[in-house]
Amino acid sequence: MPLGLLKYGLRPRRPPDRFLPPRPELKRAYDTVIIGGGGHGLAAAYYLAVDHGITDVAVLDKGYLGGGNTGRNTAIVRANYLTEDGVRFYAESLDLWRGLSGELDFNLQYSERGHLTLAHADSAIRTMRWRAEVNKHLGVDSELIFPDEIARLVPGLDLSSDVRHPVLAALYHPPGATARHDAVVWAYAARAAARGVELHSDTEVTGIEVEGGRVTGVETSRGTISCNRVLQAVAGQSSLVSGMAGFRLPIHTVPLQACVSLPLKPWLDPIVVSGSLHVYIWQSARGEVVIGGATDPYGLYANRSTLEFAEGTLLPVLELFPFLANVKMLRQWAGMCDMTPDFSPVMGVTPVENLYIDAGWGTWGFKATPVCGKRMAELIATGRTPDLLQPFRLSRFAEFEQVGEKGAASVGH
Numbered sequence: 001m002p003l004g005l006l007k008y009g010l011r012p013r014r015p016p017d018r019f020l021p022p023r024p025e026l027k028r029a030y031d032t033v034i035i036g037g038g039g040h041g042l043a044a045a046y047y048l049a050v051d052h053g054i055t056d057v058a059v060l061d062k063g064y065l066g067g068g069n070t071g072r073n074t075a076i077v078r079a080n081y082l083t084e085d086g087v088r089f090y091a092e093s094l095d096l097w098r099g100l101s102g103e104l105d106f107n108l109q110y111s112e113r114g115h116l117t118l119a120h121a122d123s124a125i126r127t128m129r130w131r132a133e134v135n136k137h138l139g140v141d142s143e144l145i146f147p148d149e150i151a152r153l154v155p156g157l158d159l160s161s162d163v164r165h166p167v168l169a170a171l172y173h174p175p176g177a178t179a180r181h182d183a184v185v186w187a188y189a190a191r192a193a194a195r196g197v198e199l200h201s202d203t204e205v206t207g208i209e210v211e212g213g214r215v216t217g218v219e220t221s222r223g224t225i226s227c228n229r230v231l232q233a234v235a236g237q238s239s240l241v242s243g244m245a246g247f248r249l250p251i252h253t254v255p256l257q258a259c260v261s262l263p264l265k266p267w268l269d270p271i272v273v274s275g276s277l278h279v280y281i282w283q284s285a286r287g288e289v290v291i292g293g294a295t296d297p298y299g300l301y302a303n304r305s306t307l308e309f310a311e312g313t314l315l316p317v318l319e320l321f322p323f324l325a326n327v328k329m330l331r332q333w334a335g336m337c338d339m340t341p342d343f344s345p346v347m348g349v350t351p352v353e354n355l356y357i358d359a360g361w362g363t364w365g366f367k368a369t370p371v372c373g374k375r376m377a378e379l380i381a382t383g384r385t386p387d388l389l390q391p392f393r394l395s396r397f398a399e400f401e402q403v404g405e406k407g408a409a410s411v412g413h
């Protein structure tokens with residue numbers, strides 16, 4: 001670390017440019033088009049350029065960069081999944097996250113604070129013990145802890161036994177972290193653009209051109225582009241975009257809402273989740289308490305906020321932290337989650353040759369940003385599906401090889 005600091009201090013240009021270049025003219029042809037200028041699309045563009053030297057790339061977004069789910073999630077990073085495939089995948093993501101501020105030379109405010117999933121019943125303790133064992137087996141730090149230890153980690157948590165859902169234990173995952181989600185977008189975008197990748201906001205894809213089973217271009221609100229390869233990375237809109245290419249996804253889309261309070265003095269270090277109470281909570285560097293709950297119980301393409309969410313989520317927050325009773329809420333918002341039947345994402349090839357997909361993230365796409373970007377870039381560049389992505393292929397549904405991760409959700413479904 002001191003050597004890194006010294007090198008940084010002696011660099012001729014520091015800090016590197018944080019700003020993004022103005023939007024260029026749209027060319028008529030690119031090697032690769034990425035639909036979706038969120039964290040995933042931009043990360044894929046960055047790794048295509050850096051790892052594979054592919055820079056004739058246009059990233060298209062119908063709005064502004066990071067205006068979709070990347071700017072709407074609650075910024076949690078963890079790897080404490082249930083299946084071996086899930087744990088391996090997110091463990092690689094954790095490794096990448098840890099070095100990412102340094103690699104991108106951008107302060108992503110990556111903050112390792114620990115993650116607790118509360119158990120309120122014996123059955124939950126059993127699942128958490130199972131998760132802890134799978135995690136440890138694969139080198140991911142997770143363990144079951146009990147009220148004494150929970151009280152030490154989470155001051156203010158009501159651990160009384162005479163409440164509706166007493167806290168009996170928790171799955172503790174020390175590497176659980178948060179990162180500044182917008183900064184992730186800006187960093188990947190700036191570093192990809194510096195290598196020649198073109199960033200086209202306000203450029204809506206309205207059609208995908210397929211000839212002889214192979215993708216040949218995309219139609220956009222600014223004209224048609226031909227290309228050799230396309231990646232769709234459009235969380236919340238995945239079925240709509242794949243529909244343009246003529247294939248269907250086993251995905252339904254539901255809103256997920258969240259809110260933040262006015263700033264409070266720092267009191268909560270870890271992220272605290274109760275799947276049974278449908279609530280999760282952490283405190284940001286600005287002091288705001290970030291709160292989320294369950295997905296809305298109906299399919300909808302809308303980013304609106306509802307009073308039902310506020311009432312239904314804040315009540316269990318007060319069961320866990322009664323002292324928050326008079327705290328004012330500052331802001332409430334929603335994103336759209338593409339849910340798959342097994343609660344795992346879809347990454348890989350599609351029925352259309354050279355059209356690749358990154359979709360189906362449900363309620364946990366943000367934490368996968370670096371690993372998904374890196375491994376999708378590898379697939380696009382080499383044409384070979386990396387082992388880490390193989391379990392998440394689209395064809396797994398037809399092959400009855402699902403990767404069941406519902407039990408690892410932080411969010412109620």
Ligand code: PYC
Binds near residue numbers: 077
């Ligand atoms: O999977 O950790 C998670 C999560 C937190 C909020 C939404 N998803």
